[in-house]
Amino acid sequence: MKNQLGFLLDMDGVVYRGNQMVPGADIFVKRLKKHGIPFLFLTNNSQRARRDIAMKLQRMGIDVESENVFTCAMATARFLSQQRENATAFVIGENGLTSAMHHNGITVVDDDPHYVVVGEGRTLNFEMVEKAVRLVEKGARLVATNLDATCPTDQGTRPGCGAIVAMIEKATGVQAFSVGKPSGVMMRMAQRELGVRSEHTVMVGDTMYTDILGGVEMGFVTVLVLSGHTKVEEIGRYAYQPNFVLPSLAQMPDEIWKMAGLGKSTRIVATA
DSSP states (O other): OBSOOEEEEOOBTTTEETTEEOTTHHHHHHHHHHTTOOEEEEEOOOSSOHHHHHHHHHHTTOOOOGGGEEEHHHHHHHHHHHHOTTOEEEEESOHHHHHHHHHTTOEEOSSSOSEEEEOOOSOOOHHHHHHHHHHHHTTOEEEESOOOSEEEETTEEEEOHHHHHHHHHHHHOOOOEEOSTTOHHHHHHHHHHHTBOGGGEEEEESOIIIIIHHHHHHTOEEEEESSSSOOGGGGGGSSSOOSEEESSGGGOOHHHHHHTTOOGGGOOOOOO
16 A cells, blocks of 8 residues: 555535535545545445435535545445355345445345345335344344434434334344444445555544544544534543544644645635
8 A cells, every 4th residue: 555645534514514515625625636645435325326426526516526435335235245255135225225236246135135234215114124124033134334323414314224223123133233434344445445554544524433433443543523413522522532623624734734745835724
């Protein structure tokens, strides 16, 4: 791996809030691209395919390609394909998850699967949960794309993957294996995709118990931004702490830019 800095960027609360870009996020990404610094948008949302997420960012004015997006659906599908050849899965989720399964050679089935894979979305119904419970009782392995209990939307909070999979866990007595943040499975895959060393990987997120926890456990440089989920008074409650706490991406500290070999003059300042 190169002796180079790379960034893993959470999305909601870091790059945008709802459908509004966080001020300065576009400038930040432009600077990364200008200097050839590798980066990935890292999301625990399994609903959308990576190119759909890239399109959302492009419409906000952030110049990215689908290759700059890494989702928990992708991580889950890759993990299962590494665990078992010709794997089959019963899937609770939407297009982003099923597409990732197909792309990695996993067949989506309704009966006798090797795995029950749970994501999040609006198309869930209780019949699917009942079927998942019966399949797990028959021996299918239970896998969650992530354990986020809630999913923020423009209309308010929606139950997330963690809430959905908790019903299946409670009914079966089987604990799901989770692949998404803060799991080292997803974090390591993303780091390898960047092609940089652990100590040169910067994890930027707005949530202590996913983004920052995962980064701390992996030995990454961790940056907590206060533009999303976490309030400053909450930080001290955790046994682990981020390396940096910033108002937003636009205030990335000089120390990090020096790690990239860019120096003080490249510090980003948010525009009005």
